[in-house]
Amino acid sequence: GAVVSQHPSRVICKSGTSVKIECRSLDFQATTMFWYRQFPKQSLMLMATSNEGSKATYEQGVEKDKFLINHASLTLSTLTVTSAHPEDSSFYICSARDFGGTQETQYFGPGTRLLVL
Amino acid sequence: SQKIEQNSEALNIQEGKTATLTCNYTNYSPAYLQWYRQDPGRGPVFLLLIRENEKEKRKERLKVTFDTTLKQSLFHITASQPADSATYLCALDFSGGYNKLIFGAGTRLAVHP
Numbered sequence: 001g002a003v004v005s006q007h008p009s010r011v012i013c014k015s016g017t018s019v020k021i022e023c024r025s026l027d028f029q030a031t032t033m034f035w036y037r038q039f040p041k042q043s044l045m046l047m048a049t050s051n052e053g054s055k056a057t058y059e060q061g062v063e064k065d066k067f068l069i070n071h072a073s074l075t076l077s078t079l080t081v082t083s084a085h086p087e088d089s090s091f092y093i094c095s096a097r098d099f100g101g102t103q104e105t106q107y108f109g110p111g112t113r114l115l116v117l
Numbered sequence: 118s119q120k121i122e123q124n125s126e127a128l129n130i131q132e133g134k135t136a137t138l139t140c141n142y143t144n145y146s147p148a149y150l151q152w153y154r155q156d157p158g159r160g161p162v163f164l165l166l167i168r169e170n171e172k173e174k175r176k177e178r179l180k181v182t183f184d185t186t187l188k189q190s191l192f193h194i195t196a197s198q199p200a201d202s203a204t205y206l207c208a209l210d211f212s213g214g215y216n217k218l219i220f221g222a223g224t225r226l227a228v229h230p
Contacts, residue, residue, distance in 0.1 A: 006160075032216065038208070043206065043222040044161070049175060059217075093160045097216055108153075108160035 002028050004096050007107035013084055015115055021079045021112045023094030029074040030096035034106065035067070038091040050077040084116040118171040120144060123207060123221035130197055130228055140207035150183055150190050155223065156205045158174040164205075165192075198200045199227045 003026040014020050023033055030054050048058045048069055048078040056069035068080040077096075081088055090114055095106040122141045130136050140150070149168045153161035167174045167183045167190065174181045178229040194201050204223040211219050 005158075034217070045217075048215055049217060056207070091158075093151040095160075105161065105163070105166075106218065111158070111160045113158070 002096075002098055002105075002107040004094065004109040006092075006094060006112050008043045008112060009110065010113040012116075012117065015084055015085055018080055018082045019084055019114060021081075021092055021094075023077045023079070023096070023109055024103040025075045025098075025107070028056045028096075028098045028107075030077075030098065031074060032097045033071060033077040034095045034097075035077075035079050036093045036095070038059075038093060038111075044093060047079075059074075061076065081114065084114070086116045089114055089116045121207060121209060121221040123205075123224045125222055125224070127225040127227055129203065130226070132197060132199060132228055132230050134197055136194040136197050136201070136226055136228070138205050138226065140190040140192065140221055142188050142209055145211050146185065146212065149210065150181075151208045151218070152179075152181055152190075152192050153206045153208060155206055157204075161206055161220075186229060194226075197200075197226075199228045200228050202226055202228050 005024045007022045033050040035047045037047050038044045046059050047062045048054045048056045050069045050071040052071045058064045071077040091111050093111040095108045097106050120143045151166045152164045155161045165181045167181045180194045182191045204225040206220050207229045208218040208220045
């Protein structure tokens with residue numbers, strides 16, 4: 001099946017620094033990627049939709065200036081958490097929609113664990 | 118607003134039995150519903166998709182039903198194995214086809230040998 005990778009798998013940073021998370025579709029092209037956040041024992045919450053070649057669309061309550069998304073190519077989207085604070089510590093997961101597959105199919109990455117000290 | 122409910126309590130069953138998980142939703146009529154498996158510290162893995170015009174769908178030991186009148190989906194794992202132990206999430210696209218999924222909180226399944 002289709003594979004989506006994320007890098008890094010886990011990151012620890014100091015409060016106030018910025019962290020970049022990469023999401024790659026390894027064997028298919030993804031015109032659309034999604035970024036989710038999951039707090040412990042809670043469900044995945046959609047943060048934003050990343051569209052190749054255009055601006056990301058953010059869900060209500062998600063600060064676009066804090067969570068910068070760049071969908072630079074058909075296989076890569078990046079999420080940058082700017083000026084991270086301890087409350088940003090969470091599990092960040094991306095998913096990608098296969099351009100050549102069924103419309104509804106999304107493939108999820110393994111997630112990135114962010115800990116802000 | 119749209120809401121998805123899954124049984125938040127863990128489901129403990131004996132190996133070989135059938136596990137049945139429930140997903141209820143409100144305030145929407147989705148075109149399809151999806152089930153995912155999530156292991157601790159990992160991203161979700163797609164299992165099955167069922168459309169509004171399908172009553173039932175099967176894949177190996179998995180079976181999903183979709184009752185649009187009750188606004189409910191049931192997810193069954195037959196002949197369960199300890200390796201089936203995980204959290205199972207249901208997800209719906211409330212965005213009218215833009216694939217913006219809303220997930221339930223998930224039900225944790227533990228299959229005991």
